[in-house]
Amino acid sequence: MDKRFYKHLGPFSLLELLDGLDVDIPEGQFCDISIENAAPSDLAGASDISFVDGKGATRKAADCRAAVCLVSAQNAEHIGKAGGLPLVSKYPQADFSVILGRLYKALGYGDGANNIFKDVDIGRGVVIGDGAQIGAGTRIGPNSVIGPGVVIGENCEIGSNVVIEFSVIGNNCKIYHGAVLGGAGFGVAKSAMGGMDIPHIGIVELGNDITVGCQTTIDRAMFGSTNIGDGTKLDNGIQIAHNVKIGRNCLFAGHVGIAGSCNIGDGVIMGGRAGLPDHINVGDGAMLVANAGPIRDVPAGEVWGGQPATPIREQLRQLSAIRKLAKPKPKS
Amino acid sequence: MDKRFYKHLGPFSLLELLDGLDVDIPEGQFCDISIENAAPSDLAGASDISFVDGKGATRKAADCRAAVCLVSAQNAEHIGKAGGLPLVSKYPQADFSVILGRLYKALGYGDGANNIFKDVDIGRGVVIGDGAQIGAGTRIGPNSVIGPGVVIGENCEIGSNVVIEFSVIGNNCKIYHGAVLGGAGFGVAKSAMGGMDIPHIGIVELGNDITVGCQTTIDRAMFGSTNIGDGTKLDNGIQIAHNVKIGRNCLFAGHVGIAGSCNIGDGVIMGGRAGLPDHINVGDGAMLVANAGPIRDVPAGEVWGGQPATPIREQLRQLSAIRKLAKPKPKS
Amino acid sequence: MDKRFYKHLGPFSLLELLDGLDVDIPEGQFCDISIENAAPSDLAGASDISFVDGKGATRKAADCRAAVCLVSAQNAEHIGKAGGLPLVSKYPQADFSVILGRLYKALGYGDGANNIFKDVDIGRGVVIGDGAQIGAGTRIGPNSVIGPGVVIGENCEIGSNVVIEFSVIGNNCKIYHGAVLGGAGFGVAKSAMGGMDIPHIGIVELGNDITVGCQTTIDRAMFGSTNIGDGTKLDNGIQIAHNVKIGRNCLFAGHVGIAGSCNIGDGVIMGGRAGLPDHINVGDGAMLVANAGPIRDVPAGEVWGGQPATPIREQLRQLSAIRKLAKPKPKS
Numbered sequence: 001m002d003k004r005f006y007k008h009l010g011p012f013s014l015l016e017l018l019d020g021l022d023v024d025i026p027e028g029q030f031c032d033i034s035i036e037n038a039a040p041s042d043l044a045g046a047s048d049i050s051f052v053d054g055k056g057a058t059r060k061a062a063d064c065r066a067a068v069c070l071v072s073a074q075n076a077e078h079i080g081k082a083g084g085l086p087l088v089s090k091y092p093q094a095d096f097s098v099i100l101g102r103l104y105k106a107l108g109y110g111d112g113a114n115n116i117f118k119d120v121d122i123g124r125g126v127v128i129g130d131g132a133q134i135g136a137g138t139r140i141g142p143n144s145v146i147g148p149g150v151v152i153g154e155n156c157e158i159g160s161n162v163v164i165e166f167s168v169i170g171n172n173c174k175i176y177h178g179a180v181l182g183g184a185g186f187g188v189a190k191s192a193m194g195g196m197d198i199p200h201i202g203i204v205e206l207g208n209d210i211t212v213g214c215q216t217t218i219d220r221a222m223f224g225s226t227n228i229g230d231g232t233k234l235d236n237g238i239q240i241a242h243n244v245k246i247g248r249n250c251l252f253a254g255h256v257g258i259a260g261s262c263n264i265g266d267g268v269i270m271g272g273r274a275g276l277p278d279h280i281n282v283g284d285g286a287m288l289v290a291n292a293g294p295i296r297d298v299p300a301g302e303v304w305g306g307q308p309a310t311p312i313r314e315q316l317r318q319l320s321a322i323r324k325l326a327k328p329k330p331k332s
Numbered sequence: 333m334d335k336r337f338y339k340h341l342g343p344f345s346l347l348e349l350l351d352g353l354d355v356d357i358p359e360g361q362f363c364d365i366s367i368e369n370a371a372p373s374d375l376a377g378a379s380d381i382s383f384v385d386g387k388g389a390t391r392k393a394a395d396c397r398a399a400v401c402l403v404s405a406q407n408a409e410h411i412g413k414a415g416g417l418p419l420v421s422k423y424p425q426a427d428f429s430v431i432l433g434r435l436y437k438a439l440g441y442g443d444g445a446n447n448i449f450k451d452v453d454i455g456r457g458v459v460i461g462d463g464a465q466i467g468a469g470t471r472i473g474p475n476s477v478i479g480p481g482v483v484i485g486e487n488c489e490i491g492s493n494v495v496i497e498f499s500v501i502g503n504n505c506k507i508y509h510g511a512v513l514g515g516a517g518f519g520v521a522k523s524a525m526g527g528m529d530i531p532h533i534g535i536v537e538l539g540n541d542i543t544v545g546c547q548t549t550i551d552r553a554m555f556g557s558t559n560i561g562d563g564t565k566l567d568n569g570i571q572i573a574h575n576v577k578i579g580r581n582c583l584f585a586g587h588v589g590i591a592g593s594c595n596i597g598d599g600v601i602m603g604g605r606a607g608l609p610d611h612i613n614v615g616d617g618a619m620l621v622a623n624a625g626p627i628r629d630v631p632a633g634e635v636w637g638g639q640p641a642t643p644i645r646e647q648l649r650q651l652s653a654i655r656k657l658a659k660p661k662p663k664s
Numbered sequence: 665m666d667k668r669f670y671k672h673l674g675p676f677s678l679l680e681l682l683d684g685l686d687v688d689i690p691e692g693q694f695c696d697i698s699i700e701n702a703a704p705s706d707l708a709g710a711s712d713i714s715f716v717d718g719k720g721a722t723r724k725a726a727d728c729r730a731a732v733c734l735v736s737a738q739n740a741e742h743i744g745k746a747g748g749l750p751l752v753s754k755y756p757q758a759d760f761s762v763i764l765g766r767l768y769k770a771l772g773y774g775d776g777a778n779n780i781f782k783d784v785d786i787g788r789g790v791v792i793g794d795g796a797q798i799g800a801g802t803r804i805g806p807n808s809v810i811g812p813g814v815v816i817g818e819n820c821e822i823g824s825n826v827v828i829e830f831s832v833i834g835n836n837c838k839i840y841h842g843a844v845l846g847g848a849g850f851g852v853a854k855s856a857m858g859g860m861d862i863p864h865i866g867i868v869e870l871g872n873d874i875t876v877g878c879q880t881t882i883d884r885a886m887f888g889s890t891n892i893g894d895g896t897k898l899d900n901g902i903q904i905a906h907n908v909k910i911g912r913n914c915l916f917a918g919h920v921g922i923a924g925s926c927n928i929g930d931g932v933i934m935g936g937r938a939g940l941p942d943h944i945n946v947g948d949g950a951m952l953v954a955n956a957g958p959i960r961d962v963p964a965g966e967v968w969g970g971q972p973a974t975p976i977r978e979q980l981r982q983l984s985a986i987r988k989l990a991k992p993k994p995k996s
Contacts, residue, residue, distance in 0.1 A: 109455060109474060123773060124791045125807070127456045127474035127492075142773060142791035142809045143457070143825075145474045145492040145509075159847070160791075160809040160827045161475075163492045163509040163546075174861065177809075177827040177844045178879070180509045183491070183546040186567040186585070194563035194581045197506065197543055211861055214827075214847040214881045215510070217546045217568045231858035235850040236881045237903045237921070239569045239586040249858045253850070254903040255921045255939070257569070257587045257604050272921050272939055275587070275604055277622055290941055291957050291971050293623050307623050307639070307971070308651070314658070319972070321658040326978070326985040441787060441806060459788045459806035459824075475789070477806045477824040477841075493807075495824045495841040495878075512841045515823070515878040518899040518917070526895035526913045529838065529875055547842070549878045549900045571901045571918040589901070589919045589936050607919070607936055609954055625955050639955050639971070640983070646990070653990040 001037065002203050004131065004149035005166045007105045011036045014068060017049065017102060021095045022192070023070065024088045033067060033085070038096065038103050040223055041066065046084070051096035061086075070095050093198065094191035100199040106166075107131070107148045123160065135171065147182065153208065166220045170208035170230070178215045181206075185219040185226075185242025185260060198222060200242060207231075207248070213238060229266065247284065265300060333369065334535050336463065336481035337498045339437045343368045346400060349381065349434060353427045354524070355402065356420045365399060365417070370428065370435050372555055373398065378416070383428035393418075402427050425530065426523035432531040438498075439463070439480045455492065467503065479514065485540065498552045502540035502562070510547045513538075517551040517558075517574025517592060530554060532574060539563075539580070545570060561598065579616065597632060665701065666867050668795065668813035669830045671769045675700045678732060681713065681766060685759045686856070687734065688752045697731060697749070702760065702767050704887055705730065710748070715760035725750075734759050757862065758855035764863040770830075771795070771812045787824065799835065811846065817872065830884045834872035834894070842879045845870075849883040849890075849906025849924060862886060864906060871895075871912070877902060893930065911948065929964060 001008060014033040018025065036047035044050035044066035051070035052061045061071060061078035068085045070092040071078075079086040089095045110130030119136040122128070126140050129148030137155040140146065144158055147165030152158065156169060159177035166182035175181065187198035202221025206228045212218065213236035220226055221243045228240070229248035239257045240246070246258075247266035256270045259278040268282050271290030276282070283300025293307040306315040333340060346365040350357065357363070368379035376382035376398035383402035384393045393403060393410035400417045402424040403410075411418040421427045442462030451468040454460070458472050461480030469487040472478065476490055479497030484490065489506045496507065497514035507513065519530035534553025538560045544550065545568035552558055553575045560572070561580035571589045572578070578590075579598035588602045591610040600614050603622030608614070615632025625639040638647040665672060674681075678697040682689065700711035708714035708730035715734035716725045725735060725742035732749045734756040735742075743750040753759045774794030783800040786792070790804050793812030801819040804810065808822055811829030816822070820833060823841035830846035839845065851862035866885025870892045876882065877900035884890055885907040892904070893912035903921045904910070910922075911930035920934045923942040932946050935954030940946070947964025957971040970979040 112456075124776075125457055125475065125789055125809075141827075143475050143493075143789065143807050145457075160829075161493050161510075161807075161825050161842075161844075163473075165492075165509075174848075176847050177829075178493075178510060178547075178825075178842060178881075180493075180546045180568075183508050183568065184506075186545060186565070188565050188583060194541070195565055195583065197565065209858070213850060214844045214883075215547055215569075215842075215879055217510070219546075219568070233850070233852050233859055233861070235903075236844075236847065236883070236905075237569065237879075237901065239567075241568075241586065251852060251859065253923065254905065255587070255919070259585065259604055272923055272941065273605075273937075275622065277604065290939065317658040317660070318654050322654060322982050322986060325657065325989065326981040328981070444788075457789055457807065475807050475825075477789075493825050493842075495805075497824075497841075510825075510842060510879075512825075512878045512900075515840050515900065516838075518877060518897070520897050520915060526873070527897055527915065529897065547879055547901075549842075551878075551900070569901065571899075573900075573918065587919070591917065591936055605937075607954065609936065649990040649992070650986050654986060657989065 001104055001201055002149075002166075004151070004168075005107060005147075005203060006201055007107055008037075008103065009105055010103045011047075012102065014049075017099055018087075018095075021098060022090060023095060026085070035067065035103075038100050039066070041069065043223070044069075049096070049099060051089075051092040052079075053092040091189065091191045093189035094196045097189050097191075097196055097198045100201060104199070104201050109148055129165075141177065150182075159214070166202070167204040167206065169206045170210070172209045173206055174211045176212060176214040176216075176236075179212045180217045181212070182220045183217060185222055187222060187242065187260070202226070202242070204228075210234075213254070216240075235272075241278070253290070333436055333533055334481075334498075336483070336500075337439060337479075337535060338533055339439055340369075340435065341437055342435045343379070344434065346381075349431055350419075350427075353430060354422060355427060358417070367399065367435075370432050371398070373401065375555070376401075381428070381431060383421075383424040384411075385424040423521065423523045425521035426528045429521050429528055429530045432533060436531070436533050441480055461497075473509065482514075491546070498534070499536040499538065501538045502542070504541045505538055506543045508544060508546045508548075508568075511544045512549045513544070514552045515549060517554055519554060519574065519592070534558070534574070536560075542566075545586070548572075567604075573610070585622070665768055665865055666813075666830075668815070668832075669771060669811075669867060670865055671771055672701075672767065673769055674767045675711070676766065678713075681763055682751075682759075685762060686754060687759060690749070699731065699767075702764050703730070705733065707887070708733075713760070713763060715753075715756040716743075717756040755853065755855045757853035758860045761853050761855075761860055761862045764865060768863070768865050773812055793829075805841065814846075823878070830866070831868040831870065833870045834874070836873045837870055838875045840876060840878045840880075840900075843876045844881045845876070846884045847881060849886055851886060851906065851924070866890070866906070868892075874898075877918070880904075899936075905942070917954070 011034045041050045041060045041064040049068045050066035062080040070089045076086040121139040123142035125143040128146040132150045134152045135154030140158040141160035144162040151168040153171035157174045164181045184200045188195040205225045207230035209231045211233045216238040218240040219242045228246045231249040235254040237255045241260040243261040246264045250268045252270045253272040255273040257275040264282045265284035267285045269287040274288040274292040281297040285301045286298045287303045289305040292309040294309040303312045305312045343366045347363045373382045373392045373396040381400045382398035394412040402421045408418040453471040455474035457475040460478040464482045466484045467486030472490040473492035476494040483500040485503035491509035495512045499514045516532045520527040537557045539562035541563045543565040548570040550572040551574040560578045563581040567586040569587045573592040575593045578596045582600045584602045585604040587605040589607040596614045597616035599617045601619040606620040606624040613629040617633045618630045619635045621637040624641040626641040635644045637644045675698045705714045705724045705728040713732045714730035726744040734753045740750040785803040787806035789807040792810040796814045798816045799818030804822040805824035808826040815832040817835035821838045828845045848864045852859040869889045871894035873895045875897040880902040882904040883906040892910045895913040899918040901919045905924040907925045910928045914932045916934045917936040919937040921939040928946045929948035931949045933951040938952040938956040945961040949965045950962045951967045953969040956973040958973040967976045969976045
């Protein structure tokens, strides 16, 4: 949790934190546990609350070292020796989401009255939140919005109607018109009421010499950061989801879409409208041609195409076979 | 026609309304008909003008109960007994579009001086039109634009640089940065001058607990409303066209596109960049995988993929067959 | 270079212009050449600097009439008799990009104090740069940004949160909410430091009666202009890259993407999410169905579909053949 962007409202006693939630609390002894933070199960420590659910829950439960861990009934027994108290919940992630909202609060914009920027060209109508830092030589186009605590390096060019929140940006970056950095990622937890948005308390981190095209969106991480490496260039209308890691010197053409938690190496090229589902790895120097849609990892240096994408040679073989198969038979 | 958003400029005499249009007006008797409203042929009543053209024109003409109906020459004879005067036009929809522009006018922003909002957190640079209503506990990010007459419920979170016009939004909704609600739908009528934009005098209606991602666009209806049901969550960069109906608790991933007048049930899941052409129905609980592009209705509960999309089992069979076919023959 | 939008900072002596660049300068005689402009190799004249690299470099070198031409070592000898001095560079386009930045500078917004518009309805929060011209009867929605020197014709409707820079727009156009016209195109030159953004010193030119949907982006040209012809209608979320030429009365549905330098005729229809890679020609009256992705030119009047796209009849044959091939064999 980055204090430049979020306020920590804790600690709370466990009972306060669980107030109103449909969670089975064992009698007496645990009520006065003090909970400092909420964290994912692999990062939570002895004063934290966490949750375990979904794919790999058994293993995650065994490894969880949180003071308190929300679990479904069938996973409660798997909470390991290192872990603390398992609390049974019908909707562990939804309850955890409510708790996140109780522990952390995004800082407000304030009135910006104390912001002092030296050698920064700020367009008319720009709104800047309290505590933002902007480096010398940077230009911000009219009507853009820079959130509280945002850090922008030197000699950057921020276009018009840009929104940047929860972000730390290096030097010599260009963020073009209408781009949005730091929006909440898309994550929905099942709850008794239907779906519940999972709070995102992470950030976006951009290195140096990065270009972000018009209308491109880069979501902040759920925890931790969404990262883009030095020298990477993104065209217009691209969507980069929460927790994605993109290496250095990548080139992504228009309308590319990267779903959550993908891990993309250095020097990767993606043609127009290529897209990745979540948790896909793409190795250094790989290339996805336009419209490519891999559904498994793409090894370094390979060129892939198609939906679902395969190595391009395989795609060409398939296309050739289909063409041959479809060829009208000459009448004899 | 919703008076919160549009001003009714009628009634007009038929002659006034048709002034300058290339329409054959029968002599004398009809000039002093007074026309109150313009409406689609299935909704128009005894004081209205309508038009009939395109697919199903013969049936529509027979059913039309408008006082006056613009029709092409070959459809004039089909205007039924219930209907009024058929007026022959070379371009019935284009002429009807001109008439819409004469009968209805969107309300202006005014200066917002009389807007009073209680317990609403309005960011710097926000512009709000006259007559907008915003519920307690709602927050609006900097530089967003809320059109005249817009209704936003309680405890909503509106991001920065959002545009909301011609919309009625429930409680606990989140509309993220750069989203646009209530833009004119995309509809073009053939005219003597080429294409003419068809005026859209409908609205957008959102239920409760809805999330709309960054840069997502939801167009208002031509007539009536574009609807999204309670609990539906839309990711970034999605396009929802005019007159679409989306049910409750749907989940749409990034870059999904829904063309005009689609009808989508409850609990429908659409993967990244799945898309629907116009007038497609998707049943409750159906799932479209990433990149799926159905060209016919998708039954409830089914999982579809591919372009054109089919049930996923059929897709997998096709992929398997193609792979086998394309496999290089071992040299004997 | 259009003086309404850019300031010419030259002429410079060759030595000034090359200062700090890793270019082999032949001794003595050329240092005091005065360079007026930088231009592409086919347009550069006797007082200009240019570069030659990449595909077709040999031919381009032979035809180049620039006073000075940056070339890679292997192309230096091809500089023709008509041409001037070849200067050997490891990264001709990157060095040329640096030079562009030294010769031309975009005009700033200024304070707009001298802008006088007659009969223009300007919304609250709109920012307009110095020297912009806006015709009578035009309406600009709240919080939009109109760059310095921009020309907008009469009776246009500009939405809210729109950004228009480096653009000349005709009469009766509609530019809907969140659209961005005139952003820098996406072009990256290889340099010693990785990729370098290529400056774009061109413009966007729109004819009359054009509609640009919400969130649609139209990039300005590298040199010259990106053009859209009279009566063309673009839906939401479309991306039009630099130097694209689109004819009259085209209809593009949502999420269409057109890569750089495509040339599209009159009356072309593109379904949702159809896309073109760069330098593709599409003839008059051609139609691309939804999701179509041609990788070669599309002849006038033809209907194409698929990825890669083919004439629709061929697509249907292929689909039919695949279906037949994948059909489960009845057990005998």
